[in-house]
Amino acid sequence: MLITARFVTGVAAAFMTPAGLSIITTTFAEGPMRNKALLVYAGTAAGGFSLGMFVGGLLTAASWRWVFFAPVILATAILVAGVRLIPRVAATRGDRREGFDLAGAVTITAAMLLVVLTVVRAPDVHLGWTATTLGASAALLLAFVAIERRSAAPLVRLGLLRSAPLVRANLGAMALTGSFFGFQFVTVLYLQELREWSTVETGLALMLVGIDSVLAPTLTPRLVERWGNVRVIFGGFLLAAVAYALFLPLGTDWTYPMMLPTLILTGLAFALAYGPLTIAATDGVAEAEQGVAGGLLNSSFQFGSALGLALVTAVNVAVTEPGRELDGYRAALVVPVVAALAGAAVMAVGLRRRAPRTQEEREAVMV
Structure with missing residues (x-):
């Protein structure tokens, strides 16, 4: 049941997140106003992310069942508000797509x-076995490309x-969430499993990361x-790499002030x-494809977080020996550092200042 619930939740998010992003990008013209709206959204x-950690800790202290039931109440309230507040826009003939690419969705997933x-x-x-499954994944990816053609x-x-x-941007999205959620996962294990902090204490400790909700729409x-x-x-990627690197020498006697630089950064x-x-x-993406661009970005965020969690878990399991859990945590924390540096390297390619795209360049992307 838990796996089924998670699957349904993922399907719902796959529908909602790109649609919500598309509402913003098609409502505001490209420029400062759209950028500000997107940063408020972000x-x-x-x-x-941050409030969920804290509230999840409080709910777990009451009963773990509330962690699953509370989102139902919240989602229902948001649905009612959305129906009343989000303006209805009639789809034009050009907006309607013929059919759904089920084969493409299955192969890429x-x-x-x-x-x-x-x-x-x-x-x-x-x-x-590892080589076989990687080969099968590559074959499915090639099949996806062939289907899309x-x-x-x-x-897509x-x-x-x-x-x-x-x-x-999509490669950077994978690196960002992979490093962030990988770091967060290892930190929670360290605090709860090794230091024996409660869920409420852990949520409160990590809530400091939530300064991003204030800085994103202001700074x-x-x-x-x-x-x-x-x-x-x-x-941002360079700061992330520094933040995660500062956490590498963590010890069993670390005080909370010793963790503060990493959490703030x-x-x-x-x-x-x-x-x-x-x-x-x-x-620079045409209005008709804003939904697709939002879907790609959401997929990159989700795949990056899943891959980051998988990598830190694999490293932790491979390195940890009985009674030496700290060694496993330290080794796993190298993954977020490497991911953040990889994200910085990807973005460094586009560091040269470019003039805004001309109409001809935008039309070339549409071909």
């Missing part, structure tokens, strides 16, 4: 699942991927206006990278 999402499964199982299985209504128009900024817009998306994202880094990545992934 700040709200970031606040949800299976390919991503196999990658995550391969990483999680790698410490416990023979190398041949022939489909009358492709899940492959021409959209000719946009280098869009590709960089980040000014930095983006002054320096541009790419430089701000690049700076992590919140700042997320504020600098998350919102601008959302802007970069939708910037």
Whole structure:
């Protein structure tokens, strides 16, 4: 039942998140106003990550069942508010798509699942099994590309991927969530399993990361206006790498003040990278494909977080020996550092200042 519930939740998020992002990008014209709206959107999402940790701890202290029931109440309230507040827009003839690319959806989903499964199982299985599942994932990815080339209504128009900024933004999204949730997972294990902190104490400790919900709509817009998306994202990844690296020498006797630099820098880094990545992934994309661009970005965020969690888990399991849990945590924390540096390297490719796209360049992406 738990797996089924998680599956249904994921399907619902896959519908809602790109649609919500598309409402913003099609309501506001490309420019400062859209950027500010997207950064408020990002700040709200970031606040949800942090507040969820704290509220989850409180609910678990009461009963673990409330962790699953409370979101139902919240979702119902949001649904009622959304029906009343979100304006209805009639779909035009050009907005309607012929059919649904089920084969493409199945192949790309299976390919991503196999990658995550391969990483999680790698410490416990023979190398041949790992190579086989990776090969199967690659074959499914090739099948997806072939299907998209022939489909009358492709899940993703492959021409959209000719946009280098869009590709960089999605790779950066994977690196950001992979490093962030990987770090958060190891930190929770350290605090609760090794230090024996309660769920409430852990939630309160990590709530400091929630400064991103304040900084994203206030500080980040000014930095983006002054320096541009790419430089701000690049700076965010560098700060993230520093933050995670500062946590590498963690010990059993660490006090909370010793953790503060990492927690504060992590919140700042997320504020600098998350919102601008959302802007970069939708910037220059035609209005008709804003939903697709939002879907790609959401998939990158989700796949990155799943892959990051799989990697830190695999490293932790491979290194940990009985009575030496701290060694496993330290080794696993290398993964977020490497992921953040990889994100910085990806964004460094686009550091050179570019003039705004001309109409001809935008039309080239549409081909």
